[in-house]
Amino acid sequence: SRSQSLDDYLLALPAVHPLPEHIIRRMAIHECGHGLAAVVLGHGRLDSIKILREITSDTSQIAAGRTRFEASPFSSRSRSEIQDEIVVMLAGMAAEELVYGDWTEGSGLSDSSDLGRATSLALYMSGTLGMSGSLARVVDDPAKIRTADSGLRRSVDDVLAACMERARTIVRDGRDQLVRMSEVLIAESELTLSTINSIIDGDVPPEVLSDRH
Secondary structure, rough: OOOOOOHHHHHHOEEEEEOOHHHHHHHHHHHHHHHHHHHHHOOOOOOEEOOEEEEEEOOOHHEEEEEOOOOOOOOOOOOHHHHHHHHHHHHOOOOOHHHOOOOOOOOOOOOOOOHHEEEEEEHOOOOOOHOOOOOOOOHHHHHHHHHOOOHHHHHHHHHHHHHHHHHHHHHHOOOHHHHHHHHHHHHOOOEEEEHHHHHHHOOOOOHHHHHOO
16 A cells, blocks of 8 residues: 555545635624624623634534634623623624625524524523523523423513514614624624724724725
């Protein structure tokens, strides 16, 4: 048998697939929705927003965009803080809906998706913490939403619906900033917190943004 060559190793690597421009643009709007909501609400410790222009055959397209938060040493959250977290999670969907009229399946494709995590938090509020509806602690596992009684499911849906409306309001009121953020993100593939704040505060003139294309 012959020894392995560099070409052999390269052939064994996952294939690389460039993402179509329309997917990159929608992904940028989605991620900037998260970032805009986080800054407006003062939620979390937003670090950066990143998108990829290509993915490998073993990488989910969903992972091609990410809004990164720094880990917090504190874990005790109030009702309003958890609601804000849900709003930020749903703001990507709200941003897509505002610009494109709907959102894509990736938002709810798995338990780790935006909608999956938002639902888990809403169930945590309603069925475990007594923060929405009943004070009873009846659920200790987010997966139990599938077998929860109709009253608990309605409570979870009410939380999600209210938070989604807040997310829609944020992206609608900040549409100009949202679009500007996405333009820079598309051009540079990454937005730092300082750049995000500059765009939201109006410190980056539109002509500067257009020069980046």
